[in-house]
Amino acid sequence: MTDAAASGGDLLITDIGQLVDPGKGAFSAPLEVVGDAFVWIRHGRVAATGPMVDLPGDATGTPVFDAGGQVALPGLVDSHTHAVFGATREHEFEQRLAGASYEEIAEQGGGIGFSVRDLRTRSEDELVLLSRPRLAAAAHFGVTTVEVKSGYGLATEQELKMLRVVARLAAEPKLPRLVPTFLGAHALPAEFANDRAAFVRLIVDEMLPAVATESLAEFCDVFCDRGAFTRDEAETILRQAAKLGFGLKIHADEFVPLGGTQLAVELGAASVDHLVAVDEAGIDALAGSDTVATLLPGTSFFLRLDRHAPARELANRGANLALATDFNPGTSMTQNLLLMVTFGCCFLGLTVGEALRAVTRGGAMALRRSDLGTLIPGAGGDVALFGVPDYRHLAYHYGMGHCAATIKSGEVIWRQDEPGSRFPA
Numbered sequence: 001m002t003d004a005a006a007s008g009g010d011l012l013i014t015d016i017g018q019l020v021d022p023g024k025g026a027f028s029a030p031l032e033v034v035g036d037a038f039v040w041i042r043h044g045r046v047a048a049t050g051p052m053v054d055l056p057g058d059a060t061g062t063p064v065f066d067a068g069g070q071v072a073l074p075g076l077v078d079s080h081t082h083a084v085f086g087a088t089r090e091h092e093f094e095q096r097l098a099g100a101s102y103e104e105i106a107e108q109g110g111g112i113g114f115s116v117r118d119l120r121t122r123s124e125d126e127l128v129l130l131s132r133p134r135l136a137a138a139a140h141f142g143v144t145t146v147e148v149k150s151g152y153g154l155a156t157e158q159e160l161k162m163l164r165v166v167a168r169l170a171a172e173p174k175l176p177r178l179v180p181t182f183l184g185a186h187a188l189p190a191e192f193a194n195d196r197a198a199f200v201r202l203i204v205d206e207m208l209p210a211v212a213t214e215s216l217a218e219f220c221d222v223f224c225d226r227g228a229f230t231r232d233e234a235e236t237i238l239r240q241a242a243k244l245g246f247g248l249k250i251h252a253d254e255f256v257p258l259g260g261t262q263l264a265v266e267l268g269a270a271s272v273d274h275l276v277a278v279d280e281a282g283i284d285a286l287a288g289s290d291t292v293a294t295l296l297p298g299t300s301f302f303l304r305l306d307r308h309a310p311a312r313e314l315a316n317r318g319a320n321l322a323l324a325t326d327f328n329p330g331t332s333m334t335q336n337l338l339l340m341v342t343f344g345c346c347f348l349g350l351t352v353g354e355a356l357r358a359v360t361r362g363g364a365m366a367l368r369r370s371d372l373g374t375l376i377p378g379a380g381g382d383v384a385l386f387g388v389p390d391y392r393h394l395a396y397h398y399g400m401g402h403c404a405a406t407i408k409s410g411e412v413i414w415r416q417d418e419p420g421s422r423f424p425a
């Protein structure tokens with residue numbers, strides 16, 4: 001799968017102060033830093049990288065982007081978001097500050113239920129207008145690829161509407177590359193409160209075939225947890241999804257371990273996401289498996305939980321880790337993936353190098369895209385440039401708008417110095 005044919009840019013990025021490719025090397029190995037470097041992108045793919053003194057002669061004639069000593073990384077990959085939604089939910093943030101828990105708010109009709117009722121009232125055009133600036137803002141943090149889930153429709157036409165919004169925005173060249181995921185099993189909708197089995201059948205018999213027929217999603221995801229779907233329900237849905245050719249993902253072990261992590265590994269899922277409450281059996285399953293453990297420390301932070309996923313143990317046991325924002329209006333209202341790098345270090349115990357690998361190669365692996373999250377020759381020509389003196393400032397000098405320019409497939413999709421570009425809508 002490549003984007004090069006669709007939008008193949010040529011660009012020669014020169015005078016990079018530090019070129020860092022976390023896509024190379026073992027997860028916990030120190031990062032390799034090349035000083036005074038270039039990245040040459042041809043037809044939207046990386047043609048060569050290295051020190052300026054090794055610049056190939058045939059790069060001459062390529063449009064030049066002078067990095068002016070900035071730090072370059074591969075474009076960051078945010079592999080878990082719910083970026084298409086209608087209304088924001090700042091009122092729930094205040095309720096949580098006053099002591100209400102996420103589950104209490106959900107029981108009172110808030111949470112995902114609020115977003116579902118709201119989204120069902122909105123047109124596809126309206127959702128495109130609302131989602132465009134929210135997705136554009138991800139590029140302000142160096143993000144060039146964003147996974148986006150459905151799951152606020154929870155009825156066939158409503159889920160299709162959400163995924164058509166993603167498809168329309170995915171065609172816009174100035175936005176990050178979008179990877180769509182069908183999450184019909186995000187929550188049990190109110191109208192099925194007394195018939196869980198009927199909703200699972202609706203997903204299996206109607207929603208999944210409809211999404212497949214229109215090719216609207218690459219992945220199918222299920223929320224397997226207390227208050228959501230059981231392990232058996234998740235298995236029924238995911239086995240059908242696999243038959244229809246979807247890649248698989250699971251939200252598991254956010255609140256209690258129900259065996260969703262083991263199920264993800266058993267089914268060869270691309271990722272299992274959250275893992276705050278993962279148990280030893282889950283860690284054993286992930287150790288050395290191809291299923292990526294996607295950790296979402298922004299969610300624990302924003303829900304004011306003092307529990308975090310056991311990232312250090314997972315990394316030591318040889319699990320593949322990704323960090324993502326979980327951007328959504330309820331439990332993680334941010335597009336700032338660099339903040340997750342700092343959280344990965346401070347809350348999860350990762351090194352700076354590990355955290356940067358988790359938002360580049362780790363995110364790409366969670367989307368089964370070996371051509372992203374790295375700058376090896378042949379990779380997608382995605383580069384993020386940061387105005388910092390040293391790459392470690394990306395974690396250390398935290399919460400800042402360090403990104404200076406974001407390049408997708410050799411095309412500049414965002415620059416900090418463009419008038420009016422500094423603060424997202």
Ligand SMILES: [Zn+2]
Pocket residue numbers: 080081082251326
């Ligand atoms: Zn999620």
